[in-house]
Amino acid sequence: MRISFIGSGNVATHLASELFKVGHSIAQIFSKNFTNADALAKQVNAKAIQSINALDETIDILIIAISDRAIESIAFELTSLSCLVVHTSGSIPIQVLSKLANHGVFYPLQTFSKDYSVNFSLIPLCLEANNAENLSLLENIAKSISPNIYKLDSEQRKQCHLAAVFANNFTNHFYTIAAEILAEKQIPFDILKPLILETAQKIETLDPKEAQTGLARRNDLAVMQKHMSQLKSDKLEKLYSFVSDSIVDFYNKK
């Protein structure tokens, strides 16, 4: 298929590269930043364009992979396009594209970092479209890079995105806090990596509710108090207390 992109950030880069790798043809790349668009275009044998008006609408699909807040205003400039146009955002409803004849959502539920390659075959792709034909087109593209395909409506996708914040953003922040706590006593962060990996791997087969262990699960107030006194800032103390209370509540109310 012939695919064009609006955007040249992490999602656009990873997704365009993967689609190119599995044999699709990438036609054009538009981005506010032409240098970035051009760099990505070179990687995927596409053409960077300077203006949205130069978009070729004889493609199969245009993928908008830009920041959430910019999607709606870009959509206004695309209303005359006849090809399928999708965005890649978890939190933006399909309705922001409703002025376009053919529209949908192609949301890869994964975290993308620059210079860190991802295995697309493991990434859940959440699809939505304005009609069955467009959904089927999206499915065909999705299947070419991952077997994990979910048809979710905008409400469900928004919910997924919220869950992903807990599962990724918040847990990664806790890895950062853990690393800082270790650094205070000159302990290498490597010591925690096996535990972090095990914590994630365990829930492949165990319900996370069952996998919960530790002080708060046992409501061991004495050691929790000691931990709080070890923490170096009031904010971290409050954070510790807040998350611990949430665990204590969770297992007591059930």
Add this chain to the structure above:
Amino acid sequence: MRISFIGSGNVATHLASELFKVGHSIAQIFSKNFTNADALAKQVNAKAIQSINALDETIDILIIAISDRAIESIAFELTSLSCLVVHTSGSIPIQVLSKLANHGVFYPLQTFSKDYSVNFSLIPLCLEANNAENLSLLENIAKSISPNIYKLDSEQRKQCHLAAVFANNFTNHFYTIAAEILAEKQIPFDILKPLILETAQKIETLDPKEAQTGLARRNDLAVMQKHMSQLKSDKLEKLYSFVSDSIVDFYNKK
């Protein structure tokens, strides 16, 4: 070596089984709950005993693997023992065993769940002892099950334990919250597993500070506000806001 255990919970069971598997001889198991002690003893070809007074001190090492709060009082009953006695706790200092002639700590930095087997060769073992000879004895035992050996003093171990609470207990609780958020809209938890695994795997090579992505990292207040309104309880809303603020602060202060 000949090793005995006090305790028959998750840590005692996993550790005794592993030491038995690699060829050590497990002599005796004592536990408050004789039925549990007997069940474990049968697994590792040891003898369950009904009283601490029946402990055979001609062994190389006695491992106390019981709840933190019970260690000190058990230690009082062991003061006459001449063999090396260690506990397995992250948060309890070595001093609680100081009345014993030979004492130390053997802390496996990992989470142990019943019916979930662990790969000991990946587990960091944190060692401490009252003298070089005992430390060397502990190292020999540790080496027989894992190459990841760390010599940490009680302060450092306490710090590790605190870091582990963030890296395991708190992150696992967030997996649980994410699962509940998905269940509200009938979305299978499987959809999040690749993201969870990727989040953990990424920090094998990337500093977690660098790996942070998402709304709070970008300080995207509008979507964070929407997320909070999606959450079903005041407590979850506060938790969301608290952790997000911590991320926003972290990247703004640096």
